[in-house]
Amino acid sequence: MAEEQTIASTSNTDGDDYAWVADEPRTTVSKFSLNGGEGMFRTIERSPANDWRACIPNTTRRICSKYQWGSFPMYQIAFEHMGYRLPFSDFEVAVFRYLHLTPSQLHPNSLAFIRAFEMTAAYLGFMPTIPLFFHAFHLQRSRPKGDAANKFGWVSLKQSVKLFEMFMESVRGFKDSYYFVKPLNSVSWQSVIYQGPAKDATGVPLVGPDGRQVLEDYSRFPLSWRRSHYQKPASDFIYSADELSVEELSNYEQMKVFVxxxxxxxxxDEQGNPVLDGTGVPVTKKTFIDTRRLLACKSVAEMEAFFRMLVIFCFNFIVLYV
Known part of the structure; x- marks a missing residue:
């Protein structure tokens, strides 16, 4: 990482110019805006909370639009198939904040990697950190070709050492399946908004006529698509091994040994029979964490059972074949 990242969250005074956004996210209308919400997955928070609402955007809004302050757009796949729930975990917030990105700017496969990494770290008994995560994952940015070369699309995460399978090799149908989520009370509001010192254009804190510091609302992570992320080279977000603590290096090694x-x-083959090489030996490939199955776990108990099965299967394999 070349330098310390600046705060991603800003006040609600940003402009609304999205000419820099690639055509597809900038022009795709939500299907829920057209069908009245048919097929919307509305389970966006942990039961029994009732702090958030999934809302249908009007037909002029896009995934990259700015919504009412405190609200932000999400692709449905994150809630329906990847297990995301509001409020986001501290680690999820930290990733979005560090990248200067709202969640929908990340490709769905990358959203899946964030949760899978966090869940695997929890099972192995260590805390995920930003330096560790951005040593294990690098960035890959989508750029349109031709005349639109100066526009930006989704950001993807790429593993430096493969530990996780992709959630899906080709994620289809997500681009028009989006809505915005809205906080309904002070609990949900404070999970995305906090008050901090208002500053002038030079960064100096403002003081009111009464001598008190002027406060302003800030978001804990970007609530709309941001160009600021792309103003830094992708390499600036990456941590080298030299920048990790001894504990982080040990934790990463633990994860690699585990997998x-x-x-x-x-x-x-198509009939389910093992493929053999020329000598009659089964052709094999490395096994990685099945991200899709892991994210299908709906509780800590299910997650632990998923990993235990991998460990048990591994042990039985060793007993049988060593």
């Missing part, structure tokens, strides 16, 4: 201990998978 490296999984038994190899056999390739199968």
């Amino acid at each position: 490296g201990g999984f038994p190899r998978k056999s390739y199968e």
